[in-house]
Amino acid sequence: MSKIIAGNFKSNLNRTQTSQYLQKLDSLVQTSDSKVFIFPSISSMVENNFKHITIGAQNCHYALNGAFTGEVTLEHLNELNINTILIAHSERRNLFGESDEICAKKFEFFKEHNFEIFYCIGENLETRNNKNELEFLANQLSKIDLKYDKLIIAYEPIWAIGTGINASAEQISKSTSYLKSLTNAPIIYGGSVNENNAKEILKISDGILVGSASLNIDKFYQMIKE
Numbered sequence: 242m243s244k245i246i247a248g249n250f251k252s253n254l255n256r257t258q259t260s261q262y263l264q265k266l267d268s269l270v271q272t273s274d275s276k277v278f279i280f281p282s283i284s285s286m287v288e289n290n291f292k293h294i295t296i297g298a299q300n301c302h303y304a305l306n307g308a309f310t311g312e313v314t315l316e317h318l319n320e321l322n323i324n325t326i327l328i329a330h331s332e333r334r335n336l337f338g339e340s341d342e343i344c345a346k347k348f349e350f351f352k353e354h355n356f357e358i359f360y361c362i363g364e365n366l367e368t369r370n371n372k373n374e375l376e377f378l379a380n381q382l383s384k385i386d387l388k389y390d391k392l393i394i395a396y397e398p399i400w401a402i403g404t405g406i407n408a409s410a411e412q413i414s415k416s417t418s419y420l421k422s423l424t425n426a427p428i429i430y431g432g433s434v435n436e437n438n439a440k441e442i443l444k445i446s447d448g449i450l451v452g453s454a455s456l457n458i459d460k461f462y463q464m465i466k467e
């Protein structure tokens with residue numbers, strides 16, 4: 242199975258930087274058999290019309306359009322031909338108050354519209370220290386349809402995001418094999434993935450979701466080559 246290599250730009254890179262990056266990356270990845278996704282910041286979204294990269298949305302409200310100040314809605318994604326979305330990232334949950342219920346509503350809406358859905362889950366350090374992480378992960382998935390054939394689960398332990406401390410191979414394998422017992426969806430890993438650890442992580446996962454290290458095109462391309 243080809244690997245999923247996804248870059249989440251979060252709130253980084255402006256429109257000019259994003260479009261230069263995407264054009265360059267699209268020409269570089271011509272020979273890769275990985276599936277490459279980029280999630281630009283919302284204001285740097287571009288049409289999903291690249292040959293070798295799929296553009297996804299980091300966030301979207303679960304409506305076609307309407308009175309939702311500050312949100313983008315399906316109409317905006319449709320215009321850009323975007324049919325991939327990231328839902329339930331821990332930054333959306335923790336900084337912007339998105340509950341499991343809101344994430345599940347988004348999931349249902351975008352499932353109805355046949356989107357490819359990257360659904361993020363991951364425990365915090367306290368849960369891991371209490372050895373409750375598997376139960377916690379199962380609970381985070383309990384409100385969505387795990388049989389949806391366009392689902393990709395991104396396992397991103399919160400303590401590994403942006404810290405420079407990635408989960409160990411053993412920790413990733415334990416969570417991944419448990420998640421594989423719940424669903425046939427690909428399970429990718431995110432949390433301090435970089436050009437030095439990507440190769441090892443790709444051996445034990447279906448792909449990677451990269452934050453800060455994806456902002457540097459040379460580093461990200463190196464990960465794709467792995």
Ligand code: 13P
Pocket residue numbers: 249330397401402403404405431432433434450451452453454
């Ligand atoms: P970092 O790679 O910066 O740790 O971020 C991971 C992440 O949150 C990707 O969605």
